[in-house]
Amino acid sequence: MTTQVPHEVEESPVAGALFVQVQQFYGRHMRAMDEGRVADWTGDFTPDAVFATNARPEPQRGRDEIARNAAAAARQLEEKGALRRHCVTTLEVGEGSSGVLVARMYALISKTVVGSPSELEFVCTCQDELVRQSGRLFIRHRQVYRDDLPRT
Template sequence: MSPTDQLVANTEGTELYIEVQHFYGRQMRLLDEAEVEAWAATFTEDGVFAANAHPEPARGRAAIEAGARQAASQLAAEGIQRRHWLGMLEVAPRADGAIVVRSYALILSTKLGGQAEVRLSCTCDDVLVRKDGQLLVQDRRVFRDDLPKG
C-alpha cells in the first residue's frame, strides 16, 4: 500500500499542522546538531528511510542511526555544517490513524569560513505514527531533484 492510500479529509486542521511543523523543527535540529541517536529515535523501531540517492533503504532504527552517524562523521571531518529546511508541508491524516506528510526539503551546506550554499533540493514523503503520544516516522522517502525519481 502506498503512503497516500486511504487518505481522509483533514478535520484536525491547524493543530495537527502545527504539531507536525514542531516535530520537523525538532527532528531537523537534532540531525543538524549531529545528535544522531536522538534523531534516529524519532523513527519507529522498524522505520524505513529510503532515498533515490541510496541503493537500498535503511530498515530499522539501528540502521538509520548508523547511516546518520557515518554522514555526520564525514561532514565533521570536512568541516561542513549542514542545515535542513522543510517547508510547503501537506499534512493529511489517514483512516488508520497514520499521518501522511509531503514536503519540500532544502539542504544547505556551509564549509567553515565559507559561504552557505543550497546543496540539494528534494521532496520528502513521510508516514508518521503516534507511539506513547509522540509522533514518529514510520516510513520516509526522499527524492533528490537532481536524480531520477525511480
C-alpha cells in the same frame, strides 16, 4: 487550450492544532540532525522504520541501520568542517487510514564550510508516514527524492 484536472486529495487535512504539532516535530527533528545529535534524530523513527531515497539503491530498514548511516554522515561532515541545514517548507499534512498521518514537504539542504559561502546542496521532495505511540509522533516510513537524481 489545456484543461486543468481537479486534484484529488487522498487523505483528509488535519486540524490546525495537529498541524502545528507536526511542524514542531519537524523543527525539532531536523535541528537534531543539523546539530549532530544523531541519537535524538534517529529516536524519531519507529524501531522497524523504513527510509527510502533515490540516492541509495536499497532502503534503510530499521532504526539501527538508519542510525548507523546517519552517524557515518555526521562524522563525514564533521571531518570536512561542514555544517548542513535542513529547511522544511511547503508542509502538507493529511490523515490517512488507521490514523496514520501523511506529511509531504520540500527539504532545502544547505552546506556551509566555515569561512566559505553557504551553498544549496540538495532540493528534495519528502513524504513521511507518522504514527503516534505513547502520545508521541514517530516516523514509520520516509521516502525522499533528490531533485538532481532520477526517480527510480
